[in-house]
Amino acid sequence: MAELDGDKLNQLVGKMLGDLGGAYSVPTVRIGLRLGLFDALHTEGPLTADDLAARLRLAPRYVREWALAQAANGYVTIDRATQRFSLSPEQAMIFAIPDSPVYLEGAFDLAAAMIEGEPKVEAGFRTGEGVAWGDSAGCLFCAVGAFFRPGYVNAIVPSWLPALDDVVPRLEAGAKVADIGCGVGFSTLLMAEAFPNSRFTGYDFHAPSIDEAKAHARAHGLGDRVAFSTTVAKDIAERDFDLITMFDCLHDMGDPRGCARHVRSLLADDGVWMIVEPIAADEPTAALDSPVTRLFYNASTMICVPTSLAQEVGEALGAQAGEQRLAALLAESGFSRVRRACEGPFNMVLDARA
Numbered sequence: 001m002a003e004l005d006g007d008k009l010n011q012l013v014g015k016m017l018g019d020l021g022g023a024y025s026v027p028t029v030r031i032g033l034r035l036g037l038f039d040a041l042h043t044e045g046p047l048t049a050d051d052l053a054a055r056l057r058l059a060p061r062y063v064r065e066w067a068l069a070q071a072a073n074g075y076v077t078i079d080r081a082t083q084r085f086s087l088s089p090e091q092a093m094i095f096a097i098p099d100s101p102v103y104l105e106g107a108f109d110l111a112a113a114m115i116e117g118e119p120k121v122e123a124g125f126r127t128g129e130g131v132a133w134g135d136s137a138g139c140l141f142c143a144v145g146a147f148f149r150p151g152y153v154n155a156i157v158p159s160w161l162p163a164l165d166d167v168v169p170r171l172e173a174g175a176k177v178a179d180i181g182c183g184v185g186f187s188t189l190l191m192a193e194a195f196p197n198s199r200f201t202g203y204d205f206h207a208p209s210i211d212e213a214k215a216h217a218r219a220h221g222l223g224d225r226v227a228f229s230t231t232v233a234k235d236i237a238e239r240d241f242d243l244i245t246m247f248d249c250l251h252d253m254g255d256p257r258g259c260a261r262h263v264r265s266l267l268a269d270d271g272v273w274m275i276v277e278p279i280a281a282d283e284p285t286a287a288l289d290s291p292v293t294r295l296f297y298n299a300s301t302m303i304c305v306p307t308s309l310a311q312e313v314g315e316a317l318g319a320q321a322g323e324q325r326l327a328a329l330l331a332e333s334g335f336s337r338v339r340r341a342c343e344g345p346f347n348m349v350l351d352a353r354a
Contacts, residue, residue, distance in 0.1 A: 188226055242268055
């Protein structure tokens, strides 16, 4: 047995205390988001805990403890002299501005969903079986949709689609688009709002997600311009799409190779497949020190791998498959031109053509 290094132990304990502090913050942050505490501090602060409680008609003793907890987290700002709490502009970007690219309400809900699904995933470790999408936690699909929405709002139309050669002019003129694995429909509706001359259909194998997508379409006045269908990717029958999009879902599929071959058959001769996947290194251990890699590997363990293993084939690419592996999969499926069109801190965008 190697000799214990006291300094390394202390560093590790310090890191663990920080990690546990973040974990312990998940329920208190979610309460603050649901009850409007962060919003009130953003719009009406600085406020004392009693004033904050009075404005929201909440119990003062709970609110005081909550506010001090968030100050200890660094999620709200406290003026120690006046005991007033507020949000800095940076804190507001994360906790109070839903269209901010770094708004993280969905991330906290996703953390809670992973904990809820822990017993089923643990059983999978023993049996090798998967956990079907929607079975892991009560509203995992809602949390996933909320987690990805801010990034989609700030990237799909402003940067990802323009990075694909000749795609935006076609969308402006009127294109036929399939959004496969659309979930609750945020990606589909964002594109439909930006390109009113194009026709969009969102497909997902999870019926409750499609129900939510249809409700979102009605709420945004797009119910007559966007269609949603509960359909497994390999069962899509419509053909001749000018653009097919997949946002953060190819790696979740049980048979991504079969899906890729089917997508090839769905595209028009000059069609484009845009694949958005989590940013990842090609060598699995290359980026383990990155906080983004850490998030994705843990989420992949609890969500992505179990979801794929619950489907036919169960290839389980995982959320860190990497561009090289994905490009090889696409080449095997009939796509001769594959390039990384752009990337961001959380995603890479691949442009695949026959």
